[in-house]
Amino acid sequence: MGIIKLKNIRTFSFHGCLVEESKIGSDYTVDLEIKTDLRKPSFSDELADTVDYVHLNRIVVEEMAIRSKLLEHVAQRIIARTFKELPEVSRIIVSVSKINPPIGGDVEAVTVQMEEYRS
Template identity: 40%
Template structure:
């Protein structure tokens, strides 16, 4: 049995971007994750040791978001790699990273990248 864990709308203030303004002032970013893993043991045991700890997932994402990147793709790729390193039992990760109010002169709520990776 595989289980999907979804963490929605994790908000971070970070300095990702190409322009000097973005890297100096920063912006609000939103991360959404779907993690797929074989967690049938947790379904039966009700034991935190048998699942993926959401708090640890959040800390991994927070740590990677604190490292400035020019591109959303790069930041998202780092998050994916760090999650897989931390949780080798993951079978798949879907990550959406959004920059709110991107600074390119239009009325746009967000600009996003979506990465999907399957393992094994």
């Protein structure tokens, strides 16, 4: 088995419960880690034998473009779509962070992290 990580995927999205957040938008970062069998591609050196991180990045960017009130909802959509489109993925850890959240304090980011295994 092996792990593929995409760190600090940056998007500008419109998530949040406040009406203003749907209009103004905010900066977000996403970290994605997947577990898959990397033995075959480690010998074959063929992209077709592994999980393409371009595909993973596209899933994240496209799901981040769909507005949600909660970061948990966005994270779950990323998980569900990854499992649906990439059957070789056995585990996913996704972290979605809102940079400078409007929470009335000096907070760099708020992050939701979710982990799921293929059932």
